[in-house]
Amino acid sequence: MWISDEVRAILSPFPIFFNNLDLTNWLFPKQDKGRGLLEREITMITVPGRPGGIITGKRTPARFISQEVLIACESAEELRKKLEELNEILHTETSEPLQFGDELDRTYFAMYAGAQEGYEIDGFYTATINFLCSDPYKYAEPKKIPFADSAVTMYNNGTVEVEPIITINVASPSTFLSLGDGTEKFNQIGRQIDVSNEEPYNKYTEVFDRLGNNLTGWAIADEIDGGTVQGSFLTDGQGFRANSYGATSTLWRGPALKQSLPSLTQDFRIDAFITVKQEATNQFGRAEVYLLNAAGERIAKLAMKNTGELNSSNIGEINIRGIDDSHNIIQTAGVRPRLWNDFYGVLRLERIGNKFTAYISRIDKGIYNTAWSGTFTDYEGLYLDPLAAIQIHVGQSGANTFISDMAIHRVIVYRVNDPLANQVPNIVEAGDEVVFDHVNKNILINGESRIDLKDFAGRYFTLPKGKNTLYMLPSDIGTAKIEIRERYR
Numbered sequence: 001m002w003i004s005d006e007v008r009a010i011l012s013p014f015p016i017f018f019n020n021l022d023l024t025n026w027l028f029p030k031q032d033k034g035r036g037l038l039e040r041e042i043t044m045i046t047v048p049g050r051p052g053g054i055i056t057g058k059r060t061p062a063r064f065i066s067q068e069v070l071i072a073c074e075s076a077e078e079l080r081k082k083l084e085e086l087n088e089i090l091h092t093e094t095s096e097p098l099q100f101g102d103e104l105d106r107t108y109f110a111m112y113a114g115a116q117e118g119y120e121i122d123g124f125y126t127a128t129i130n131f132l133c134s135d136p137y138k139y140a141e142p143k144k145i146p147f148a149d150s151a152v153t154m155y156n157n158g159t160v161e162v163e164p165i166i167t168i169n170v171a172s173p174s175t176f177l178s179l180g181d182g183t184e185k186f187n188q189i190g191r192q193i194d195v196s197n198e199e200p201y202n203k204y205t206e207v208f209d210r211l212g213n214n215l216t217g218w219a220i221a222d223e224i225d226g227g228t229v230q231g232s233f234l235t236d237g238q239g240f241r242a243n244s245y246g247a248t249s250t251l252w253r254g255p256a257l258k259q260s261l262p263s264l265t266q267d268f269r270i271d272a273f274i275t276v277k278q279e280a281t282n283q284f285g286r287a288e289v290y291l292l293n294a295a296g297e298r299i300a301k302l303a304m305k306n307t308g309e310l311n312s313s314n315i316g317e318i319n320i321r322g323i324d325d326s327h328n329i330i331q332t333a334g335v336r337p338r339l340w341n342d343f344y345g346v347l348r349l350e351r352i353g354n355k356f357t358a359y360i361s362r363i364d365k366g367i368y369n370t371a372w373s374g375t376f377t378d379y380e381g382l383y384l385d386p387l388a389a390i391q392i393h394v395g396q397s398g399a400n401t402f403i404s405d406m407a408i409h410r411v412i413v414y415r416v417n418d419p420l421a422n423q424v425p426n427i428v429e430a431g432d433e434v435v436f437d438h439v440n441k442n443i444l445i446n447g448e449s450r451i452d453l454k455d456f457a458g459r460y461f462t463l464p465k466g467k468n469t470l471y472m473l474p475s476d477i478g479t480a481k482i483e484i485r486e487r488y489r
Helices: 005-011 076-090
Strands: 016-018 028-033 041-045 054-059 063-072 096-100 108-121 124-133 143-146 151-156 165-170 176-180 186-190 199-201 204-211 227-229 232-235 240-244 252-254 256-265 268-277 283-292 298-306 315-321 326-332 342-352 355-364 367-377 387-397 405-416 423-425 433-437 442-445 466-473 478-484
Touching: 063 076, 063 108, 076 124, 143 151, 151 478, 165 176, 204 256, 227 387, 240 387, 256 405, 268 283, 268 298, 268 387, 283 405, 298 342, 315 342, 315 355, 315 367, 326 355, 326 367, 342 405, 387 405
Parallel strands: 199 423, 227 252
Antiparallel strands: 016 096, 028 063, 041 054, 063 124, 096 108, 108 124, 143 478, 151 466, 165 433, 165 478, 176 186, 176 466, 204 405, 232 240, 240 405, 252 387, 256 387, 268 342, 268 405, 283 298, 283 387, 298 315, 315 326, 342 355, 355 367, 433 442
16 A cells, blocks of 8 residues: 555554454444444333333344445455455354454454445545454453362453353362352262262273374284285374385285284273375375174275265265175265365274163364264164274375375273273373363363263353452362453443
């Protein structure tokens, strides 16, 4: 823009930030509306013969913020480019932070909702940009306060209640974890034991844990599904990757290694952490973990693969096998095609008695998302061989371009312990991180949603204006902190 810094300062008395970008690099704000007094909706009913009415409800509707702007360019051609850039910035898929220079300590969350155009002449353009704040409140910066032992006292200085996020770093195992204010306001996972006749126990005992940082203890495997074992693995310190896939053939091929468990395991859970990230639709490949019995036969498989199916989608597959039969518990691309094409996450299979539970979830920044699960009960006893060994494999098919970012990062096997009648399972272990996220109505253990553990009577509570005190039980469970973001009308 050709306008001088002096004129710019007059035209732009304060900046506007949207999605953390300063919009005054593209435009000059003039006048805005919608940041003043909030609207209020009141509903009521009338009663015949009675004056007035009876108020039945009150709510704060969404907020609309309108901003008049001027864009000044040296030419019409430059203006067209500026408008292209601005359209790219404004058209977000979700509500994003919106800040104004006269209240930089407050943040609105807004989505661009269109514009009313003014005039355009000789590189000058005016419009009124509209933002929709589906959440009508504005927010202060997040505030984090540590618990002192098992309690925390904090002040909500906003003008309305807030939803807290409480993070607990567990120091000792427990059958329950509870947070509350000492009255009816509480949230909880698990349950407390009756110390007179119950005792805690560990549901899982780790029997096998192999990181992808070294190849010690692994032997070359004999077979893979639909192809031949070829090539070799390498480790980049973070995962097992193919060093080579061997000679080109029409079948699947690639390296495969196996390693025995310390002992046969009947009831088990296996977690396999895998990457399969497709960079182009003509790339194909698979990363697989096989479960073997004492005879070296494959009794189950966990796989993430891309064969071109479903618009070249990554397909997550977990199946179990018997002598003459197999069953897919999961075989899906997720809730939509190509959802998992940038997959890093976990594939899990658990067997307790004759019941199988399968689970696949992508992991993004430590948080489990886009999960899929399935169950199967083996009433005929076809798939109940004890687990004896683990086999890993990455492969490519024919002369197709292979997916370069494929790795098996870690494989963990747990024995599922059989409890006595008076035993209650621990739901957290030392080293776990538990998050009670009252903003998103979720409870996470190590990034994985565990609302299945939530106490039925527990609630995702809010903290009113003013002083609040919360207590944590067990009192020696570990260290904790609370995070709030005060909000204002």
